[in-house]
Amino acid sequence: MEKQTVTIYDVAREAGVSMATVSRVVNGNQNVKPATRQRVNDVIDKLDYRPNAVARGLASKKSTTIGVIIPDVTNAYFASLARGIDDVASMYKYNIIMENSDENDQKEMAVLNTLLAKQVDGIIFMGNRVTDKLREEFSHSRTPIVFAGSVDDEESVPSVSIDYIESTAEAISKLIKEGNKKVAFISGSLSEPINGKYRLAGYKQALKEAGIKFDEKLIFETDYSYESGIKLASQLKDTDITAAFAGDDRLAAGVLNGLTDQGVKVPDQFALITSNDTQVAQLVRPQLTSITQPLYDIGAVSMRLLTKLMNKEEIEEPTITLPYGLDSRETTKK
């Protein structure tokens, strides 16, 4: 008693109508007499008919699926964005094909291609770096795309994020105002615009406002892992640096725990501000003072923007900047 798939044709036959009519009732087309509609629906229930989305996609040239390129689901920052994306996607009846890219250029190209092959109606890209090859691929395709949680260096692609320059500047200023003369800038690769271009610019801006000279030696370029934070803490310990800004929460947590484990008192001897405000920031003790980002909303707004793009609606402003905050917790004074 294998469950053989029942097709639209079976329904049509059983209901004594044409496939076209069945298609109409399935798709909520109004040109169907209520009586007919009822009859068809009854047959659909009886036969437990479910439209084949693949056939549908082929015929309509719409897959009601969007592709999400994510560096790593395991990272709370991206996972939160993803959650926002997913929620509004399902609100608009889209499904999500998710692909981990590991921020690896080749892999990104590969997943982009499979996404395109699968005929996704749109793409949301998370990641901090966009190679020219990738950008070319984007413009080359007719599939709408938006960046979530990062800005395209050249602003040629719609994006949703906070203002990284301002927020970083504000964090650094706070650190300086609290009496720190030497504030370290800790981030992932500076080749990523978010670090090397925006955050660093904010850092320099704050320094300038305070009349402090920029010192190359205060810049620490590493990766986004907890372990790197731990390692960095040892380096930091033996310097006259008294505060740091970190571009990632896990990284910051590593620095914090590393420092604490070595007997450095935070925030008394060392102040720390992190920037993504994932739950990690509040799990550690002392709790990390953090730039707060509306993570879920960044994802949600990105997806909403994408729906507009897919709908060919007119977009006022393709580069959306959401408000951020600065939550003083326990790794800064007061």
Add this chain to the structure above:
Amino acid sequence: MEKQTVTIYDVAREAGVSMATVSRVVNGNQNVKPATRQRVNDVIDKLDYRPNAVARGLASKKSTTIGVIIPDVTNAYFASLARGIDDVASMYKYNIIMENSDENDQKEMAVLNTLLAKQVDGIIFMGNRVTDKLREEFSHSRTPIVFAGSVDDEESVPSVSIDYIESTAEAISKLIKEGNKKVAFISGSLSEPINGKYRLAGYKQALKEAGIKFDEKLIFETDYSYESGIKLASQLKDTDITAAFAGDDRLAAGVLNGLTDQGVKVPDQFALITSNDTQVAQLVRPQLTSITQPLYDIGAVSMRLLTKLMNKEEIEEPTITLPYGLDSRETTKK
């Protein structure tokens, strides 16, 4: 200069062969003369032809896509599994449609249906509870499915997880051996078999071995959030309970931080063991002693198992149990 899609037909015409031949070279079929293959490949490159996966899916009745039902991507436990799933999925050239279910029965049914409609070749289900309706739907469909990180209550569905009874018993025994007479059992809903059936059984087993009578009042049923842990800590503080086992890391972190914030010394005055070993367990201070689970592997093995199922390979044992550990960190004595 709109990029109009180039089809297999265009390639065929341009290369002077039939669609069948193009299809053959695209799919690596050996029945093509090298010279012809070369010619076709050249045209493919020249025209930048990319096979339409939707049309492919319709014709071949395979979507090379698998559905993943996940309670919440934002939860590190599930995200880790997902990562394992995704990696071996892409190893086998499958894509992943991911759906958040929020452990909500209705939503689960809904996403299952859209997954089926999309003709996924297989499904991986994460979640702690399976309603009869859902189970019925599973068996009703011809799509292979496997449970990742949970066991089907009735073992009617292939699954991959650790032994929850044994691991919990071991954790509880440790707590008892360290001198704790009253050990709380903190978990999510007991209606979920993983808690109410397996873990609780392990708890009782350990009690029995130690000759301690089971006390209903030591069972705390809550949800998996950090906040619930914080709340629970206040309750725990004013009892003579001196240790607890928690079924989730965020929950455990909440308990730990709540206790600590109220001046309770962990582990001296209160010992704590958690069970998922996500990164959270090591981020908090003191670090949480935890049952360790091969999270990534659970996901990876699940996906591997699914590929076998989709391939109709013979399965020796559909219920796979992976080894666990117990990592003594800082919330238990030595």
Add this chain to the structure above:
DNA sequence: ATTTTTCATGAAAGCGTTTTCCACACTTGC
């Protein structure tokens, strides 16, 4: 030299929908 195999390829029938025309049967309006 003839028959049998094997190889390479093409023709065409699906796959399960959507969608564009058409056509028919009624209503309207005058």
Add this chain to the structure above:
DNA sequence: GCAAGTGTGGAAAACGCTTTCATGAAAAAT
């Protein structure tokens, strides 16, 4: 009473591919 709508519904052509079957040519076997 007739032309012009209007609301329903059917026929059939896509959609872009895979796959079966048939076929002719070349290679191997006799």
